Amino acid sequence: MTNSKRRKGLSVASALLGGVLVLSACSGGDEASGSEGNDTSQAKVDEAAAQKTSEAQIKITPADGSNNASINNSATVTVSKGTLAEVKMTTADGTAVAGEISADKTSWKPSAQLERATTYKIAVTATDADGREAHENASFTTVSPDNSFIGSFTPEDGSTVGVGMPVSINFDKAITNKADVQKGITVSSSSGQEVACHWFNANRMDCRPQEYWQEGSKVTLKLALDGVEGAEGVYGVQQKTVSFTIGRNQVSVVDAETKQMKVMQDGKVIKTIPISAGSPDNKTYEGQMVISEKFKETRMNGATVGFTDDDGKGEYDIKDVPHAMRLSTSGTFIHGNYWGAKSIFGSVNTSHGCVGLSDTKGADDPNTPGAWFFDNSIVGDVVVVKNTGDKTIAPDNGLNGWNMDWAQWKAGSAI
Structure with missing residues (x-):
């Protein structure tokens, strides 16, 4: 084939090919109509898909990815326009x-308090009225010990205590936002007595009425500290109510x-009981x-309270002190004494600062003064000590806030 013929053949082929391309690309009105038809078809598909989507709306608290979540109020699941079919909650491992799941199947919550510094995952399935399923997933991490505080309190829930028992709360972190924390703590009495709280330091707050609690009254402590910021970046986690009962009114002098x-x-x-208090030197x-x-x-070792000999050993170390009751943090007790002569009780003060009562070794004789007083005393009873010649005990040395006037x-x- 000559070059001219070859070029002509290519031109014809190109023309034919171009015609095909033009025909394929420009179906004119037919293609436009087809496009409209596809739009209509897609709309029907979208409408059908919408009809198949569940109307159930699931909400998980806290939000996915949350940190420092509450160990009390987190992991709540609710659903509207539907009911819960399944909720699975697991730790990260x-x-x-x-x-x-609640009786009406619209909410779910854990059966127990969550752990601190733990990552949890929740997977939820719910259905709407037509049985269509909806799904939701979330993961969150609870507040860590470093970013939270708790308060250890006394007396214990359900206990019966003496008329002098204050509510004493010791926090495991220093509290700088004292007002916010105090607002989250309520102490009330069935007697109607006014109760005030006093901060001894950044870690301890005690609460009491002006006079001793009324006999037979019920005292309630409410801790609503969950989420309360006690110090910068440190939040409360407790949310509980406890109560105790005030027993008979016993005060010993x-x-x-x-x-x-x-x-x-x-x-x-x-009853009147002979005693032996601290010696003139102690x-x-x-x-x-x-x-x-x-x-x-209990064991009493002088070295633990500063009574040591020249060798640094305790001036006394008694491993079986009977019927001992603590009166101060620093080591003041009222207790039985079996090692002292019976003649000292009621006649001479010989102790290192405690109040001693006649007793026997082994704490197994119920007829001794020490045993009687022990058996007839309860935590919270008041022991008033006078005429020793020593200073008044500090209000925060034990549960002894009564040594501070009301003002x-x-x-x-x-607050």
Whole structure:
């Protein structure tokens, strides 16, 4: 083929090919009509898809990806326009967390308090009225110990205590936002007595009425601290209510001068017991003291409270002190004494600062003064010590805030 013929052939082929291309690309009105037809068809598909989508709307709290989540109020699941079919909650390592769907199947929550510093995952399935399923997933991490605080409180929930028992709360982190934390704590009494709280330091707050609690009253402590910022970046996690009952009104008065203790109930003396208080060199603190702990037997080592000999050993180390009841954090007790001569009780003060009562070794004789007083005392009872010649015990040395007058006590409130 000559070059001219070849070029002509190519031109014809190109023309034919071009015609095909033109025909393919420009179906004119037919292509336009086809496009409109596709739009209509897509609309029908979209409408059908919309009809198949569940109307159930699931909400998980906290939001997916949350940090420092509450251990009390997190992991709540609710649904509107439908009912819950299944809720699965696990820790990051796959451990299942028990929970319960409400009777109307519109909410779910865990059966127990969550753990701190733990990542949880939740997978939810719900259905609408037509049985169409909706799904939602979330993951969150609860507040860490470093970013949270708790308050250890006394007395225990459900206990019966003496009329002098304050509510004492010790926080495991220093509290700088005292007012916010105090607002989250409520102490009330069935007696209607006004209760005020006093901060001794950044970690301790005690609450009490002006006078001793009324006999037989019920005291309620409410902690609504969940999410309360106690210090910068440190949040409360407690949300609970506890209560305790005030027992009979017993106040005992120790007179170091007469070496006698008068045990009174409702202001009437029910028993007088000879005692031996602190020696002239080791006087017993004066003031109103509250029994905070009871031990049938306990060890007392002088080295733990500063009584040491030249070798640094305790001046005394008694491993089986009977019927001991704590009156101060610093080591003041009222307890049984079996090692002292019976003649000292009621006649001479010989102790290192405690109040001693005649007793026997082994704490197994119920007829001794030490055993009687132990058996007839409860935590929260008041022991008033006078005429020792020593200073009044500090209000924060034990549960002894009664040694502060009402005006001073209220002045220590943050609100």
